[in-house]
Amino acid sequence: MQSSYNGIPVPPNGQPIEYKDGSYVVPDHPVIPFIEGDGTGRDIWKASQRVFDAAVEKAYGGKRKVEWYEVLAGEKSYRKTQDWLPDDTVKATVDFRVSIKGPLTTPVGGGIRSLNVALRQLMDLYQCIRPVKYYAGVPSPVKHPEKLDVVIFRENTEDIYAGIEFREGTPEAKRFIAFVNDDMLKGSKKKIRLDSGVGVKPISITGSKRLVRAAIQYALDNGRKTVTLVHKGNIQKFTEGAFREWGYEVAVEEFRADTVTERESWILGNLEDNPKLTAEENAALIEPGIEFAAKEFGESVIAEVKAVVASIGASHGDGKWKSKILINDRIADSIFQQIIIRPSDYSVLATTNLNGDYISDAAAAQVGGLGIAPGGNIGDGYAVFEATHGTAPKYADKDVINPGSVILSGVMLFDFLGWKEAARLIESSMEKTIQQKFVTYDFERQMQGATKAKTSEFATRMIENM
Numbered sequence: 001m002q003s004s005y006n007g008i009p010v011p012p013n014g015q016p017i018e019y020k021d022g023s024y025v026v027p028d029h030p031v032i033p034f035i036e037g038d039g040t041g042r043d044i045w046k047a048s049q050r051v052f053d054a055a056v057e058k059a060y061g062g063k064r065k066v067e068w069y070e071v072l073a074g075e076k077s078y079r080k081t082q083d084w085l086p087d088d089t090v091k092a093t094v095d096f097r098v099s100i101k102g103p104l105t106t107p108v109g110g111g112i113r114s115l116n117v118a119l120r121q122l123m124d125l126y127q128c129i130r131p132v133k134y135y136a137g138v139p140s141p142v143k144h145p146e147k148l149d150v151v152i153f154r155e156n157t158e159d160i161y162a163g164i165e166f167r168e169g170t171p172e173a174k175r176f177i178a179f180v181n182d183d184m185l186k187g188s189k190k191k192i193r194l195d196s197g198v199g200v201k202p203i204s205i206t207g208s209k210r211l212v213r214a215a216i217q218y219a220l221d222n223g224r225k226t227v228t229l230v231h232k233g234n235i236q237k238f239t240e241g242a243f244r245e246w247g248y249e250v251a252v253e254e255f256r257a258d259t260v261t262e263r264e265s266w267i268l269g270n271l272e273d274n275p276k277l278t279a280e281e282n283a284a285l286i287e288p289g290i291e292f293a294a295k296e297f298g299e300s301v302i303a304e305v306k307a308v309v310a311s312i313g314a315s316h317g318d319g320k321w322k323s324k325i326l327i328n329d330r331i332a333d334s335i336f337q338q339i340i341i342r343p344s345d346y347s348v349l350a351t352t353n354l355n356g357d358y359i360s361d362a363a364a365a366q367v368g369g370l371g372i373a374p375g376g377n378i379g380d381g382y383a384v385f386e387a388t389h390g391t392a393p394k395y396a397d398k399d400v401i402n403p404g405s406v407i408l409s410g411v412m413l414f415d416f417l418g419w420k421e422a423a424r425l426i427e428s429s430m431e432k433t434i435q436q437k438f439v440t441y442d443f444e445r446q447m448q449g450a451t452k453a454k455t456s457e458f459a460t461r462m463i464e465n466m
């Protein structure tokens with residue numbers, strides 16, 4: 001532990017959060033680093049910190065207090081240190097274990113790589129958890145926003161997001177393309193065009209399994225009934241398809257007593273509807289058209305039916321599977337329409353990095369937009385909370401942006417620390433403020449008779465409403 005990071009002294013009255021035997025030990029005055037963020041991050045952080053401090057004071061009457069500690073990243077850091085993400089910043093977020101950050105700018109097409117992604121990778125924050133639920137009074141583009149209540153578990157360290165890319169025309173890109181075309185694809189008609197830029201999409205057993213494991217554990221701990229593996233495995237078979245396969249393996253191998261896969265539920269359900277059903281008949285029900293498929297495929301489905309009945313017929317049969325967590329999977333394009341049309345069917349979504357990025361913005365839109373879209377990047381022993389949205393630069397320093405996403409990321413942080421009273425106070429005061437129709441521009445433009453509040457005014461009203 002250092003006494004200062006980036007030359008900024010650590011608050012003298014705080015103590016670090018510790019991590020012992022898989023649990024966080026939280027002092028009453030924890031030092032919690034924060035990164036203010038670029039663009040609208042500045043306005044948002046000012047407002048959010050006031051709300052957090054007021055909630056903690058109200059909940060614990062001075063017994064508990066967060067000792068906020070600014071660490072530098074992004075444009076502010078570059079101006080002060082000529083470094084976008086100084087080593088000291090990463091060290092502080094590691095040393096103090098739990099932190100919160102505003103959004104950081106990533107230029108499109110060139111320039112620096114994402115600092116947000118770098119921090120997740122450097123700290124191995126492999127779960128990006130983004131809960132999406134409706135708060136009463138929030139304007140939404142759909143008729144029943146309250147039906148969506150999902151928690152997205154997005155793999156956070158690999159995929160095309162790992163940033164392994166080679167720019168078109170560079171010696172690296174040429175070498176890479178030549179290797180793939182002349183060696184890996186030798187004899188194939190498939191070729192990469194010579195004028196391509198290329199990116200690599202690594203999806204590992206390690207990365208996939210630990211993410212799905214966390215998602216299922218979350219479902220178990222929080223009474224959620226479904227975990228859906230979201231992938232594009234029909235097209236990207238050995239990356240997205242493998243993610244799906246490894247996800248099911250985790251469910252079956254590590255959570256056998258508590259889970260049923262969708263196919264297993266069909267097999268057991270068919271048998272309950274007709275106890276005399278043969279394995280062949282059951283196979284035909286779970287794979288319609290099986291009679292037209294290759295013989296080996298038909299045999300493999302019959303073998304699957306027999307194996308399911310033999311292995312979990314006793315433990316999960318006779319309807320017992322209905323009380324287990326259902327593990328299913330959906331192809332990524334389909335899930336975008338599914339969460340709109342059948343929102344109640346989904347509860348926990350576990351997915352690869354890029355899919356999770358897309359889905360989290362889309363799902364947020366359904367319950368009111370990026371203004372109230374919180375998140376957390378979680379590893380084993382480390383957590384960095386941050387909103388789903390970016391820097392929204394056109395609103396920077398205008399005191400107009402909705403601070404709700406960072407404030408709700410703070411709710412996640414307080415829940416994570418076990419400071420539930422502060423978390424609930426913030427959540428209920430936000431809901432009350434929205435119901436009073438005292439909202440920032442993004443909600444005001446969609447509501448009848450609302451008052452347009454500045455960022456700072458919204459925070460002040462929230463504090464009054466606690």
Ligand SMILES: NC(=O)C1=CN([C@@H]2O[C@H](COP(=O)(O)OP(=O)(O)OC[C@H]3O[C@@H](n4cnc5c(N)ncnc54)[C@H](OP(=O)(O)O)[C@@H]3O)[C@@H](O)[C@H]2O)C=CC1
Nearest residue numbers: 103104105106107116370371388389390391392401402442
């Ligand atoms: N984790 C991070 O730090 C992230 C960083 N980024 C980075 O942020 C930069 C800007 O990205 P951009 O694509 O514009 O995406 P943004 O998420 O920053 O903004 C897109 C639009 O979403 C709406 N929006 C975003 N935040 C809020 C908010 N707090 N309240 C209300 N509305 C909001 C605004 O819509 P409207 O115009 O309709 O009002 C805004 O114009 C990029 O450099 C990007 O790489 C992006 C995502 C995450």
Ligand SMILES: O=C(O)CCC(=O)C(=O)O
Nearest residue numbers: 105106114116117357388
């Ligand atoms: O790092 C960035 O600039 C964008 C990241 C992003 O969109 C996300 O993580 O949701």
Ligand SMILES: [Mg+2]
Nearest residue numbers: 357358361388
């Ligand atoms: Mg995103």
